[in-house]
Amino acid sequence: MLSKIGYRIKTIIFLKSLRLRIFVIVMLAGIVPAVCLRYGIMNNYEEQAVEQRIATVQNQLMVLANHLISNNYLTNYQSKEQSFQTSKEVINAELEMLSSLYEGRVLIINNNYKVIKDTYGISEGKIIISEEVLKCFLGQNSSHYDKEHGYIEMTTPIVRTIRNADDSGKNSNKAASGEIVGVMLTSVTGENIVATLDKMNRKADILELILVVIIISLAIVLSGVLTRPFHKITLSINEVKEGYSDKEISVPDYIETERIADAFNQLLGRMKVLDDSRQEFVANVSHELKTPMASIKVLAESLLSQEDVPAELYREFMEDMASEIDRENQIITDLLALVKMDKKAQALNIAALDINHLTELILKRLRPLARKKDVEVVFESMRPVVAEVDEVKLSIVMTNLVENAIKYNREHGWVKVTLDADHQYFSFRVSDSGMGIPQEELGHIYERFYRVDKSHSKEIGGTGLGLAITRSAVLAHKGTINVESTEGEGSVFVVKIPLTYIA
Ligand code: ADP
Numbered sequence: 349m350l351s352k353i354g355y356r357i358k359t360i361i362f363l364k365s366l367r368l369r370i371f372v373i374v375m376l377a378g379i380v381p382a383v384c385l386r387y388g389i390m391n392n393y394e395e396q397a398v399e400q401r402i403a404t405v406q407n408q409l410m411v412l413a414n415h416l417i418s419n420n421y422l423t424n425y426q427s428k429e430q431s432f433q434t435s436k437e438v439i440n441a442e443l444e445m446l447s448s449l450y451e452g453r454v455l456i457i458n459n460n461y462k463v464i465k466d467t468y469g470i471s472e473g474k475i476i477i478s479e480e481v482l483k484c485f486l487g488q489n490s491s492h493y494d495k496e497h498g499y500i501e502m503t504t505p506i507v508r509t510i511r512n513a514d515d516s517g518k519n520s521n522k523a524a525s526g527e528i529v530g531v532m533l534t535s536v537t538g539e540n541i542v543a544t545l546d547k548m549n550r551k552a553d554i555l556e557l558i559l560v561v562i563i564i565s566l567a568i569v570l571s572g573v574l575t576r577p578f579h580k581i582t583l584s585i586n587e588v589k590e591g592y593s594d595k596e597i598s599v600p601d602y603i604e605t606e607r608i609a610d611a612f613n614q615l616l617g618r619m620k621v622l623d624d625s626r627q628e629f630v631a632n633v634s635h636e637l638k639t640p641m642a643s644i645k646v647l648a649e650s651l652l653s654q655e656d657v658p659a660e661l662y663r664e665f666m667e668d669m670a671s672e673i674d675r676e677n678q679i680i681t682d683l684l685a686l687v688k689m690d691k692k693a694q695a696l697n698i699a700a701l702d703i704n705h706l707t708e709l710i711l712k713r714l715r716p717l718a719r720k721k722d723v724e725v726v727f728e729s730m731r732p733v734v735a736e737v738d739e740v741k742l743s744i745v746m747t748n749l750v751e752n753a754i755k756y757n758r759e760h761g762w763v764k765v766t767l768d769a770d771h772q773y774f775s776f777r778v779s780d781s782g783m784g785i786p787q788e789e790l791g792h793i794y795e796r797f798y799r800v801d802k803s804h805s806k807e808i809g810g811t812g813l814g815l816a817i818t819r820s821a822v823l824a825h826k827g828t829i830n831v832e833s834t835e836g837e838g839s840v841f842v843v844k845i846p847l848t849y850i851a
Pocket of ligand 1: 748752753756780783793794798799801811812813815816
C-alpha cells in the first residue's frame with residue numbers, strides 16, 4: 349500500500365517536472381507540423397493527379413466524340429453498309445486503344461439511354477438511366493474518383509453541331525449550336541496514382557521516422573539544457589543548507605534564476621543577521637548572568653580567606669550577596685518575560701478593559717518607589733478610556749515606563765502620566781523631569797541589555813531589558829512607541845494602541 353502511494357507521488361512529481369513539459373512541447377512543435385505537412389502534400393498530390401488524369405482522358409474522349417459524330421456512329425450503328433462498317437471498325441479500334449491505355453472501360457450511350465458500345469462487350473443493348481448519364485444529357489459533365497477501388501468515372505457528352513443560316517445581313521453568318529445526342533460513360537484506373545501515393549507514403553514514413561528520432565533527441569537535449577540552471581540553483585541552495593558554503597549564490601543564466609538567487613540571498617542575509625543577533629544575545633545573557641555570580645564568588649572567597657571574621661562584616665557581605673542574588677533573579681525574570689513576549693504564536697488574552705482604572709492601580713503600586721526618591725507622580729486623564737487589550741502585557745508596558753521615569757529622575761522631580769484617546773487609538777504618555785537620554789542613544793534604548801550609562805544604571809538597578817519587553821508588548825497590540833528626550837531636562841514616552849484589537 350505504502351509503496352503504491354510512493355509510486356503515485358513519484359508519478360505526480362514526474363508529471364509536474366519542467367523538463368517533461370519542455371520535452372512534450374518540443375515534441376509537439378516538431379511532430380505535429382511534420383504530420384500535417386505530410387498529409388497536406390499527399391492529399392494535394394492525389395487531387396492534382398486525379399484532375400490531370402481526368403483532363404487528359406476527357407480530351408481524348410472529346411476527340412473521339414467528334415469522330416463518332418462525323419461518322420454517324422450513333423445513328424448508323426445497325427447499318428450494314430460497307431463504308432460505315434469500315435469507319436465503325438476504326439472507331440472501335442480507337443475505343444479499344446483508349447480503354448487499354450487507361451485500363452478502363454468506355455460505354456457509348458445513345459439518346460434512348462441504350463448502350464450501343466461497351467469496350468468490355470457485356471452491357472451492349474442494355475439501358476442505363478443513372479444520375480450521371482441524365483445530368484450529362486442535360487449538359488453537366490461529371491467525374492468521380494473512387495478512392496477505395498482506385499478508379500475514376502466520368503461522363504462525356506457527344507455533341508452534334510447544328511449550323512443555322514442567318515440571312516439578315518449582307519455577309520451571311522452561320523450561327524452554330526449543339527445537341528447532345530449521346531453520352532460516353534468512361535471509367536479509367538487510378539491505380540498508378542494509388543501506387544505513386546504508396547511509394548510516396550513509404551518514403552514519407554522513413555523520413556518521418558528519421559524526423560521523430562531527431563526531434564526526440566532534440567527534445568531530450570533541450571529539456572536537459574533548459575532546466576540545467578534550475579538544477580544549478582538547487583545544488584547551490586543545498587550547498588548552503590548542508591553547510592559546505594555560506595557564500596551568496598549566483599545563477600545568472602536566466603532572469604528567473606537570477607531573481608530566485610537574489611531572493612534566496614536576501615533570505616540568507618536576514619538569517620545571518622538573525623543568527624548574529626541571537627549569538628550576541630546569548631553572549632550578552634551569559635555576561636549579564638555571570639557578573640552577579642562573580643561578585644557573589646568574590647564576596648564568599650574573601651569571607652572564607654579570613655579567619656575570625658567579625659559578625660558585622662559577615663552580615664555586610666551577606667547583605668551584598670543577597671542583593672547580587674536579587675539582581676540575578678531580576679535578570680532571569682526579565683529574560684523570561686522577554687522570551688514569553690517574543691513567542692509569536694502565543695495568543696494575547698484580549699478583553700475590554702478600563703484603562704483609567706488600570707493606570708491608577710499601577711501608579712498606586714509605584715508611588716512608594718517615587719516617594720523614596722521624592723518624585724511627584726501626577727495622573728491626568730483626558731477622558732474615560734475602555735480598550736481591548738491584554739491586561740498583563742499592558743500593565744508591563746505602563747509599569748516599565750513609569751518606573752523608568754521615576755528611576756532615571758532627579759531628587760524632588762516629577763512624573764506626569766497623561767491618558768487620552770481619539771476614535772481609533774488611546775495614548776499613554778509618560779513625561780519626566782529626569783536626566784534625559786542623549787540624542788545619539790535614542791535609537792538603541794529598545795535593544796536588549798542596552799543601558800545608556802552602564803555604571804549609573806547599575807547603581808539604579810536596571811537590567812537593560814525593560815524597554816525591549818515594553819516595545820514587544822506594544823507591537824503585540826499593533827501599537828507604536830515613541831520617545832522624545834533632552835539631556836538634563838527630561839524625556840517623554842508616548843504609547844499609542846488601537847482601541848479595538850486587530851487580529
Ligand atoms: P533598565 O532596566 O536599565 O532600565 P530599560 O530597557 O528600561 O533598561 O532602559 C534602557 C536604558 O534607557 C536605561 O538604562 C536608561 O539609561 C535609559 N532610559 C530609559 N528610560 C529613561 C528615562 N525615562 N529617562 C532617562 N533614561 C531612560
